[in-house]
Amino acid sequence: MAGVRVLVGTRKGAFVLTADGSRKSWDVSGPHFAGWEVYHLKGSPVDPDRVWASQTSSWFGQVIQRSTDGGRTWEPVGNKFVYDGVPGTHQWYDGTPHPWEFARVWHLEPSLTEADTVFAGVQDAALFRTSDGGQSWHELPGLRGHGSGPRWAPGAGGLCLHTILLDPAHPQRMFIAISAAGAFRTDDGGATWTAINRGLRSEGIPDPDAEVGHCVHRIAMHPSRPNVLFMQKHWDVMRSDDAGDSWHEVSGNLPTDFGFALDVHAHEPETVYVVPIKSDSEHFPPDGKLRVYRSRTGGGEWEALTAGLPQRDCYVNVLRDAMAVDALDPCGVYFGTTGGQVYGSASAGDAWTPIVRDLPAVLSVEVQTLP
Amino acid sequence: MIRVVLPAHLRTLARVDHEILVDVGGQPTVRAVLDAVEARYPMLGGTIRDHATGARRPFLRFFACEEDLSHDPVDARLPDQVIAGAEPFLVIGAMSGG
Numbered sequence: 001m002a003g004v005r006v007l008v009g010t011r012k013g014a015f016v017l018t019a020d021g022s023r024k025s026w027d028v029s030g031p032h033f034a035g036w037e038v039y040h041l042k043g044s045p046v047d048p049d050r051v052w053a054s055q056t057s058s059w060f061g062q063v064i065q066r067s068t069d070g071g072r073t074w075e076p077v078g079n080k081f082v083y084d085g086v087p088g089t090h091q092w093y094d095g096t097p098h099p100w101e102f103a104r105v106w107h108l109e110p111s112l113t114e115a116d117t118v119f120a121g122v123q124d125a126a127l128f129r130t131s132d133g134g135q136s137w138h139e140l141p142g143l144r145g146h147g148s149g150p151r152w153a154p155g156a157g158g159l160c161l162h163t164i165l166l167d168p169a170h171p172q173r174m175f176i177a178i179s180a181a182g183a184f185r186t187d188d189g190g191a192t193w194t195a196i197n198r199g200l201r202s203e204g205i206p207d208p209d210a211e212v213g214h215c216v217h218r219i220a221m222h223p224s225r226p227n228v229l230f231m232q233k234h235w236d237v238m239r240s241d242d243a244g245d246s247w248h249e250v251s252g253n254l255p256t257d258f259g260f261a262l263d264v265h266a267h268e269p270e271t272v273y274v275v276p277i278k279s280d281s282e283h284f285p286p287d288g289k290l291r292v293y294r295s296r297t298g299g300g301e302w303e304a305l306t307a308g309l310p311q312r313d314c315y316v317n318v319l320r321d322a323m324a325v326d327a328l329d330p331c332g333v334y335f336g337t338t339g340g341q342v343y344g345s346a347s348a349g350d351a352w353t354p355i356v357r358d359l360p361a362v363l364s365v366e367v368q369t370l371p
Numbered sequence: 372m373i374r375v376v377l378p379a380h381l382r383t384l385a386r387v388d389h390e391i392l393v394d395v396g397g398q399p400t401v402r403a404v405l406d407a408v409e410a411r412y413p414m415l416g417g418t419i420r421d422h423a424t425g426a427r428r429p430f431l432r433f434f435a436c437e438e439d440l441s442h443d444p445v446d447a448r449l450p451d452q453v454i455a456g457a458e459p460f461l462v463i464g465a466m467s468g469g
Contacts, residue, residue: 059428059430060431080422
């Protein structure tokens with residue numbers, strides 16, 4: 001019987017939640033790497049037993065862990081992330097130049113075709129790749145070499161490269177997003193990059209529709225339609241139908257268009273999920289009601305999904321990498337909160353159940369659909 | 372042999388229970404001790420000293436014989452009692468919560 005494995009990164013370790021295809025009864029293992037921040041875990045599409053984890057600490061720096069048995073046991077692999085050449089400067093919060101400094105890995109994206117190849121998005125923003133199973137990591141310097149780097153500025157969480165999307169139809173194409181620089185696309189495997197932010201408007205930067213400087217929180221695609229991208233920006237939910245060349249707003253009737261997490265239904269490319277957050281200064285759901293919003297029209301028209309979610313006195317946040325879907329039918333949707341709850345829906349969002357309630361603050365949620 | 376006491380998180384990462392012993396060839400210094408620690412426990416590379424700069428990570432301190440060696444030159448000779456194995460070299464995480 002098919003099953004799912006939910007990989008949860010938290011402020012104090014990693015947890016692995018597993019269930020069979022009914023998704024009713026869950027086994028919880030962890031904490032793995034107890035006491036460390038685990039920004040992200042993700043499994044390889046080529047070999048689902050191979051799972052990668054970004055383990056990080058303000059005290060002890062960055063560790064990358066690899067499992068070859070689905071997250072039961074782990075081994076540390078290479079953790080040397082050194083920028084290519086002289087890193088130069090980006091903008092600091094006050095607009096002054098600040099040297100590029102490696103802090104941590106925010107996101108690990110395993111290759112769609114090579115089990116030993118993984119991309120890593122890091123803070124300060126850059127893209128690294130391993131092609132030897134994590135033993136060594138090398139920067140793809142073309143991204144920082146885009147020329148706009150001196151105009152990138154950190155968001156509240158730092159200058160982080162937090163989203164990596166691999167295009168299954170075009171192996172040389174990938175999309176990344178940086179807070180606060182914007183979205184970028186490569187069509188040549190990472191050698192050169194194009195800023196894809198036309199149509200975005202952001203307050204808080206001198207030129208609201210500048211080429212770069214936008215605080216993009218998350219982008220997502222459906223693998224069957226990789227030219228269609230959805231974006232949760234700092235404010236505004238956006239859509240592109242031309243692989244990021246242009247964007248238009250699809251916030252529609254959302255109660256607020258601020259938020260972090262966003263994902264696309266596994267089988268319905270026009271069904272999109274977001275979790276509206278009150279504002280950039282109040283990072284919790286409006287009115288104390290935790291609501292996922294679903295659009296079945298590719299944005300614009302949204303419905304609140306509330307069954308099983310707290311509808312009073314709820315003041316958690318849902319961070320950008322903390323929502324994921326499984327590939328079962330009906331599609332499962334999962335998200336984690338800064339209050340330590342991981343909610344799951346085995347009905348595409350119609351009804352929700354807490355899988356766990358009392359984990360440390362959840363930083364990331366990924367799902368593997370197992371045969 | 373130099374006795375080295377690691378913080379709990381690094382002991383877990385290195386899969387050791389207590390203090391470790393490292394053999395330092397040549398001049399016994401902070402740099403030589405950390406080189407020896409990282410050679411024997413490669414997973415600790417980058418966790419005590421920054422990979423790019425080689426500098427002590429800012430939230431870590433080095434103590435020995437009730438003295439703070441954190442800001443001494445890394446090529447200065449360690450105290451005799453550490454070299455003799457009578458006292459350990461301590462890698463300490465800064466006392467900050469979280």
